[in-house]
Amino acid sequence: MNPVAEAPAIRRPAPPAPAAHGGDDAHGGHHEPESFWRRYVFSTDHKMIAKQYLFTGVFMALVGGFLAQLMRVQLASPGAEIPGMGAMHAGQYNTYVTMHGTTMIFWVAMPLLLGAFGNFLIPLMIGAKDMAFPRLNMLSYWTFALSTVVLLGSFFVPGGASPVGWTAYPPLSANPQYSGNVWGVHLWILAVALEMVAFLMGGINYITTAINLRAPGMRMKDLPLILWMQIVASVIFLFSAGPLVAGAVMLLLDRTAGTGFYNPAAGGDPLLFQHLFWFFGHPEVYVLLLPGLGIVAEILPVFSRKPVFGYKMILWSTIATGLLSFVVWAHHQFVSGIDPRLAAPFSLTTILISVPVAVTLFSFIATLWKGSIEFTTAMLFALGMIAVFLIGGVTGILNGSAAADIYIHDTYFVVAHFHYALIPPVFFGFFAGIYYWYPKMFGRMMNETLGKLHFWGTTIFVNVTFLPMFVMGLRGYPRRVYDPTQFSSLGDMTLMQILATVGTAGLLLSQVPLLINFFGSLRWGKVAGPNPWRANTLEWAAPSPPPHGNFAAQPSVYRWPYEYSAPGRAEDWHPQHLPSGAAAEGSRS
Numbered sequence: 262m263n264p265v266a267e268a269p270a271i272r273r274p275a276p277p278a279p280a281a282h283g284g285d286d287a288h289g290g291h292h293e294p295e296s297f298w299r300r301y302v303f304s305t306d307h308k309m310i311a312k313q314y315l316f317t318g319v320f321m322a323l324v325g326g327f328l329a330q331l332m333r334v335q336l337a338s339p340g341a342e343i344p345g346m347g348a349m350h351a352g353q354y355n356t357y358v359t360m361h362g363t364t365m366i367f368w369v370a371m372p373l374l375l376g377a378f379g380n381f382l383i384p385l386m387i388g389a390k391d392m393a394f395p396r397l398n399m400l401s402y403w404t405f406a407l408s409t410v411v412l413l414g415s416f417f418v419p420g421g422a423s424p425v426g427w428t429a430y431p432p433l434s435a436n437p438q439y440s441g442n443v444w445g446v447h448l449w450i451l452a453v454a455l456e457m458v459a460f461l462m463g464g465i466n467y468i469t470t471a472i473n474l475r476a477p478g479m480r481m482k483d484l485p486l487i488l489w490m491q492i493v494a495s496v497i498f499l500f501s502a503g504p505l506v507a508g509a510v511m512l513l514l515d516r517t518a519g520t521g522f523y524n525p526a527a528g529g530d531p532l533l534f535q536h537l538f539w540f541f542g543h544p545e546v547y548v549l550l551l552p553g554l555g556i557v558a559e560i561l562p563v564f565s566r567k568p569v570f571g572y573k574m575i576l577w578s579t580i581a582t583g584l585l586s587f588v589v590w591a592h593h594q595f596v597s598g599i600d601p602r603l604a605a606p607f608s609l610t611t612i613l614i615s616v617p618v619a620v621t622l623f624s625f626i627a628t629l630w631k632g633s634i635e636f637t638t639a640m641l642f643a644l645g646m647i648a649v650f651l652i653g654g655v656t657g658i659l660n661g662s663a664a665a666d667i668y669i670h671d672t673y674f675v676v677a678h679f680h681y682a683l684i685p686p687v688f689f690g691f692f693a694g695i696y697y698w699y700p701k702m703f704g705r706m707m708n709e710t711l712g713k714l715h716f717w718g719t720t721i722f723v724n725v726t727f728l729p730m731f732v733m734g735l736r737g738y739p740r741r742v743y744d745p746t747q748f749s750s751l752g753d754m755t756l757m758q759i760l761a762t763v764g765t766a767g768l769l770l771s772q773v774p775l776l777i778n779f780f781g782s783l784r785w786g787k788v789a790g791p792n793p794w795r796a797n798t799l800e801w802a803a804p805s806p807p808p809h810g811n812f813a814a815q816p817s818v819y820r821w822p823y824e825y826s827a828p829g830r831a832e833d834w835h836p837q838h839l840p841s842g843a844a845a846e847g848s849r850s
């Protein structure tokens with residue numbers, strides 16, 4: 262059905278109640294007591310799987326952050342002795358860059374935004390008991406867990422973890438003689454492939470669930486925007502993952518079986534890998550951005566008590582962003598010898614994609630207009646996400662223009678740009694979501710004072726860390742350089758490097774209030790009740806935390822999710838599942 266068709270004059274008859282759980286275990290009124298293993302380890306409950314992804318992702322964020330801090334120490338004081346590790350050598354730096362980038366993208370951003378929030382929210386927000394394929398869901402998490410073990414294990418094999426960059430370009434990655442690393446790179450490829458398999462299984466589940474298990478009365482145009490964004494993110498992941506997996510398999514064959522897919526001497530071409538990598542890599546940016554924007558889209562209306570501005574416009578922008586994300590990839594290859602006649606169209610598409618993204622952001626800002634804004638921690642992080650992302654987005658336009666990029670390519674300008682583009686959805690979005698849905702996940706409220714401390718620390722130190730990098734980049738500081746003292750031209754930028762390193766330390770320390778708040782509130786937080794934020798979406802109709810099976814009775818849906826401050830209503834919110842009676846019929850979107 263057309264998701265944005267006008268509301269039919271007469272309500273279509275409610276579809277039969279969805280068969281939750283894909284029929285693989287029954288949800289009666291009572292349950293056998295579950296064993297510890299079934300409940301916490303090999304659980305098929307989407308909420309438990311969400312928490313498994315959450316804790317794994319947070320753990321990996323600490324690993325990725327630690328690696329970042331090691332690099333930053335080396336960059337601010339090259340050759341310094343690091344307690345317990347001694348002085349860092351070039352090979353180690355390369356390993357840390359590679360494993361930091363890989364970890365943050367595949368083992369932090371993906372599990373937190375899709376694994377945790379996708380799993381937790383999709384069934385709850387559509388009024389379903391669980392995912393369409395709960396066992397596939399469990400398999401997805403455990404495949405991801407295995408990939409995590411392989412990745413972390415690669416630190417301990419002879420030669421250490423991969424040093425060839427998170428982009429793993431051949432020829433460096435294709436021949437162990439060039440990088441001096443055999444097993445680290447093998448295991449890196451295996452780990453990434455397993456991780457992709459895990460999220461392919463997840464993506465199929467998300468899409469099927471959101472389309473098929475909606476509560477009676479819930480049309481596609483009644484879906485909260487975050488679910489649309491999770492669906493579009495899953496679709497673009499499904500369509501882009503194949504080329505990367507194929508590229509990785511060919512890379513493994515070049516390394517182990519003597520093939521020459523990427524070897525010109527054998528008739529191959531190293532540029533093939535760049536195309537396959539970025540055909541995946543660029544859509545991946547939107548796989549992470551969209552769920553982050555989705556979190557913001559849910560939080561802004563609740564804390565400004567206003568309907569989201571331009572639901573359909575945001576929806577079409579999301580779909581346009583998803584489509585366009587497939588035709589921009591070669592903007593990563595402007596200095597790879599690409600034909601200028603090909604570079605120009607890729608510049609054009611790159612600049613074009615900023616249009617739908619800007620439409621979404623402007624709709625968010627318009628949502629705030631004349632609202633009664635309440636600055637909870639969740640709201641602050643949602644607003645912070647918009648503000649910080651604007652810096653990432655606007656600088657992306659410079660990178661996207663081939664003429665400008667030829668100068669700034671592979672400098673710290675790019676490092677600054679992509680951190681400003683990724684940290685907002687991945688960290689700000691994730692934090693906003695945690696402060697907002699924690700009461701639903703764990704049944705208790707988080708502490709607002711600690712939350713605000715966390716917000717201001719994070720926001721200030723993200724900028725202290727990354728703003729100097731724009732300046733360094735414009736002055737020609739190349740990325741992936743382990744010892745700046747080897748280049749006389751970089752000597753006068755030490756102060757900015759030190760500033761960035763102090764910023765990183767501050768950023769990591771600013772996460773302490775979050776950890777205290779997160780674990781402390783499990784025990785001491787105020788009991789939340791089902792709907793502490795007076796929000797409309799269906800998850801707030803379930804108890805906090807929702808039991809296995811989620812809802813006491815199957816909810817039906819009567820309206821879109823954003824009916825706040827509707828004229829003529831006593832309360833300033835109107836939950837999706839509350840029947841409105843004949844008089845309120847006109848209230849449909």
Ligand code: HEM
Pocket residue numbers: 326329330332333358359361362363365366370425426427428676680683684687688726739740741742765768
């Ligand atoms: C804790 C905050 C962070 C700090 C201080 C930090 C710092 C760094 C540094 C110093 C580099 C190496 C630059 C170079 O030598 O070229 C780097 C690279 C990178 N970072 Fe981060 N980063 C942080 C968070 C993140 C996040 C959240 C993501 C993504 C979600 C991310 C993704 C990457 C990627 C993809 C690379 C490139 C790796 C490569 O060149 O192979 N970082 N980061």
Ligand SMILES: [Cu+2]
Pocket residue numbers: 542543546589590592593
């Ligand atoms: Cu790109």
